[in-house]
Amino acid sequence: MVYLVTFGVAAISTVILGPLIIPILRSLKIGQTIRSDGPKRHFGKAGTPTMGGLIFLIPIIIASLFISPPNLSTGLLILMTLGFGIIGFTDDYLKVVLRRSLGLKARWKLAGQILLSLILAFIAVVFLDRGTNVWIPFVGELYLGWLYLPFVTFVVVGTTNAVNLTDGLDGLAAGTSAVAALGFLMVSIILDNHHTAIFSAALAGGCIGFLVFNAYPARVFMGDTGSLAIGAAIATLAVLTRTEILLAVIGGIFVVETFTVILQVISFKTTGKRLFLMSPLHHHYELKGWGERKIVLIFYLISIVFAFLGVALLKYL
Incomplete structure (x- = not known):
């Protein structure tokens, strides 16, 4: 019951906060710029308020704390x-x-991400008794020792940038992130x-609430503030x-999106040909x-399948 309450508080608070923050972003002319080489249909989105991650970050934190x-x-x-979020907001x-x-x-953005990742690894291992073992399905535990620090850095930096790459269509990142949080x-x-569990519920609620304003046609984008x-x-x-x-x-779904970018770059640099018309996927x-x-919608369905598969694999850890 407490998880449903947490989800509801974060979702409802986000829906309430949206109409208060979006006009402020619009009045400050904090509008999205569109890539000139992107799909032509995106040109109509130019000027849509961005940095909307503030709308759901505040409720997520408040719901978790209270x-x-x-x-x-x-x-x-x-x-x-x-x-x-601060790194994304600054960007x-x-x-x-x-x-x-x-x-x-880029070097300052990466430096901040690495520093925070190392802080996470240190606190988790030293103060939360996380240990440095990594559980692998069907294999068991793998002891990493000090290598756990760069491993966590790779996981955190990779995930944040993968979600950022997925944030390219109205409601895509918010919806798939809500599924991952659930x-x-x-x-x-x-x-x-x-x-x-409480934080996961708050995160899912915030993302779902944000879809009220971010689903197609989006009235606001989350920006790096939200995706990171x-x-x-x-x-x-x-x-x-x-x-x-x-x-x-x-x-x-975030992994797939990221790999399409990596494969596109490798293919173009080695053969001069593109595997995809444009990446991410x-x-x-x-x-x-x-x-x-x-x-x-299709990406939502795929992300749901991935989430259920991941939870099912839990018993093989």
Whole structure:
């Protein structure tokens, strides 16, 4: 019951907050810029308010703090979500408000992500007794020792940027992230991890509530403010539940999107040919003539399958 309440509080708070924040973003002219080489149908989205991640980040944090008893796990989840949200907010602010096309320099963005990832790994191992073992389905435990620090860094940085790549169509990142959060809610309940379960419910509620404004046709975009924060939240849930490997399955849609970008780059640099009309994958189907709603719906269904598969694999850890 407490998880349903948490979900509801985050979702309803997000729906209430949206009409208050969106006009502010619009009045400040914080509008999305569109890639010139992207699908032509996206040009009509230019000027749509971005940095909308603020709309759901606040309710997620409030719901987690007020419903979950004070504890280090929840504090760490909020730290990571806020930390990456601030990195994303800074990048959005520099690009959209100050009109710096490149935003936050890549080396500073990466440095901040690595630092926060190392803090997560250190606190999880030293203060939460996470240990440095990684559970692999059908194999068992793998002891990493000090290698666990770069492993967590790879997981967190990879996940945040994968969610960021997925944020390319109205409602796509928010919906698939909600599914992943619900997957970790199920994982947390099975593992009897009350604190991560509450945060998972809040994260899912915030993402679902945001869809009221972000589903096609979107009235606001989450920007890096939202996508980096969501990615960090999901990755931290995986670390705290010791299911980093299952994250690649539960968040399989993010992995697929990322690999299409990697394969596209490798193919073009080695052969001069593109494997996809455009990457990430959702843009490929756009250029093939698929409607935006159709693509998003299919990706939602695929993400649900991935989430159920990941939860099912839990018994083989």
